[in-house]
Amino acid sequence: MSKYTDDKYIVVDLETTGLDPFNGCEIIEIGVTEIVNNQIGRNYSRLIKPKGIIPSHITDITSISNEMVQDAESLETVLPNFRKYVGNTTIIAHNAKFDLKFLNYYLDLLGLEPINNHICTLEMLKKCKSYKGKNKKLATACEYYNIVNEHAHRANSDTLATAKLFLTIKDDVE
Numbered sequence: 001m002s003k004y005t006d007d008k009y010i011v012v013d014l015e016t017t018g019l020d021p022f023n024g025c026e027i028i029e030i031g032v033t034e035i036v037n038n039q040i041g042r043n044y045s046r047l048i049k050p051k052g053i054i055p056s057h058i059t060d061i062t063s064i065s066n067e068m069v070q071d072a073e074s075l076e077t078v079l080p081n082f083r084k085y086v087g088n089t090t091i092i093a094h095n096a097k098f099d100l101k102f103l104n105y106y107l108d109l110l111g112l113e114p115i116n117n118h119i120c121t122l123e124m125l126k127k128c129k130s131y132k133g134k135n136k137k138l139a140t141a142c143e144y145y146n147i148v149n150e151h152a153h154r155a156n157s158d159t160l161a162t163a164k165l166f167l168t169i170k171d172d173v174e
Helices: 056-062 075-086 096-109 121-126 138-144 155-172
Strands: 008-016 027-036 039-049 090-093 118-120
Touching: 008 056, 008 075, 008 096, 008 155, 027 056, 027 075, 027 096, 027 155, 039 075, 039 155, 075 096, 090 096, 090 155, 096 118, 096 121, 118 121, 121 138, 121 155, 138 155
Parallel strands: 008 090, 090 118
Antiparallel strands: 008 027, 027 039
16 A cells, blocks of 8 residues: 555656755756646646856756746746645655755745655655666666656656656555
8 A cells, every 4th residue: 555645746846057055056947747646747847047147067967048048937936836836735856855955945035935745756766665776866767667758857857757757666665
């Protein structure tokens, strides 16, 4: 019997300008995939215009350029709507510690409630009886379980892959 019994989950992934919001790194894309009654639902992402520039090595990884975000909404516009949308729904992320560090840093900055209800698929892989991949990276787990992630390091594709991974392994976690 699975311990993952909520009717709805929201899978979240962020693309950022670096690794640490405390050093000025910013969110440049938020992706979401809904899981409703164990079915994949809505999948989308939103680009966010940072205050600074996107470093070229981040563009190399994510394919998100400064030109792509120049007309995007600011985090101050996007994040309150995102927080309202999430509400009390449990979020799922691969390496949730990373995404929550950014989300909760910027939620706090905007005086919004932090996100505490979360499931981490990376942590689930550590407890998954069937997983024998060489590491716990999303790409490795997707390859192991034959999950296609068409545009890795883009938030909507990564959330879709993470949602499929969650549904694949949720009944196999001790």
